[in-house]
Amino acid sequence: MASQSQGIQQLLQAEKRAAEKVAEARKRKNRRLKQAKEEAQEEIEQYRLQREKEFKAKEAAALGSHGSCTTEVEKETQVKMSAIQGNFQTNREEVLNNLLKFVYDIKPEIHVNYRING
Template sequence: MGRGSSLLPCSLKMDANRRQSGIQQLLAAEQEAQQIVNAARAAKSARLRQAKEEAEREIAEYRAQMEAEFQRKVAESSGDSGANVKRLEQETTEKIEQLKQQAASISPEVIQMLLRHVTTVKN
């Protein structure tokens, strides 16, 4: 019996050591898992930051393209405006010439009519 009782404390010590070892393994696994989670969060944050920067770059490029297109259209329409002004000036000049010709053609008749009315005396 003396022997059996001496085995028991040794067995308890081994169980306690195994439990302690199991706890240490669990703690180590938990730390490793936490490191993996932290690394994943950092990678996700970096990807989000990179995606945001890329989106901002694309937006800036698109904005520059649209601004260039707008400026080109403004330049084209103002060029058309200059052509319209030229055309209107030419049409106006032609119309003035037509009116001068019409006035010159009826001017002698108008002068005769005015002279006749001015020189005729009515009672």
Template sequence: MKANQTPLPQLIQAEKQAADIIFEARKRKRLLLNRAKNVAVKEVETYHGEREVILNALNESVQESIGITQRRVEQATKEKIAKIDAQVETNREAVVKMILKLMNDFVPEVHRNYLFLKDQKQK
């Protein structure tokens, strides 16, 4: 090779080789990224499925505890209502007699505020 002659064909060949190497590297990178993405999607789906199973189990246990609590509240309410009904039955006669006595045995009186208002008007 002479000093004034440039190695142009060798440079062109080197650039082609470099472009091929870069193209292959980018191709491998895309393949690896696609594989990693597919693996990640599968892992996410698996994790989602596991979480869904756990959520359903928790939901069932919560529903069971809510049902138990509702039954307890309903039972306590029924017991209280039965107790109140029993008290009503035992006190019914006494209350009726007391109301009749108040209706029949009344004493007419002037209300205490009437006298106060009458004194106020006179002043």
């Protein structure tokens, strides 16, 4: 009976050591998974930053040419606006005088399509 009791005790101790080793292995596995996840996140962040930097460079190159087009169009617009303003100032009096002449000089006459029935 004593040998059976000793055998049971040894089995229980072996089972306890095995459970401890399994628990330790699980902890190591979880630590390694966590570490791998952190490393992957870091790599992903570095890759994202690199791609974002490349995108910004391409965007700046594309917008640089677009920006010069915009400034060119704005310059042309300013030139045209100044020409229109100049024409306005030059022809303003003449147009007003012609308009007033048409308003004040009324010549009553019969329209060409008017028919006298009678």
